[in-house]
Amino acid sequence: MARRLRELHFEYDASSLARLICTDRSGDDLKEMRKWQCIVCGWIYDEAEGYEEEDIAPGTAWENVPEDFVCPECGVSKEDFEMIEVG
Numbered sequence: 001m002a003r004r005l006r007e008l009h010f011e012y013d014a015s016s017l018a019r020l021i022c023t024d025r026s027g028d029d030l031k032e033m034r035k036w037q038c039i040v041c042g043w044i045y046d047e048a049e050g051y052e053e054e055d056i057a058p059g060t061a062w063e064n065v066p067e068d069f070v071c072p073e074c075g076v077s078k079e080d081f082e083m084i085e086v087g
C-alpha cells in the first residue's frame with residue numbers, strides 16, 4: 001500500500017515537471033523566433049513557419065536546419081544567410 005502511494009506521487013511529479021518544461025519551451029519559442037535572409041538574393045527563412053518544401057517543420061530554429069540546406073532561390077549555403085530583425 002505504501003509503495004503504491006509512492007508510485008502515484010512520482011507520477012504526479014513527473015507530469016507536473018513535463019508540463020513545466022512544455023510551458024517554458026513554448027514561451028521561448030514565442031520570444032526567440034527569428035528570420036534569416038539570404039544575403040545574395042533576399043529570400044527569407046522564417047523560423048516560425050519553417051520550410052515545408054524541404055520538410056523543415058514550423059518552429060524549427062535556424063541552427064536546427066540541416067547544414068546542407070541551400071537557398072531555394074539562388075542555391076547558396078546557410079553560411080550566406082544573416083539574421084534580420086523581425087519587424
Ligand SMILES: [Zn+2]
Nearest residue numbers: 038041071074
Ligand atoms: Zn538566395
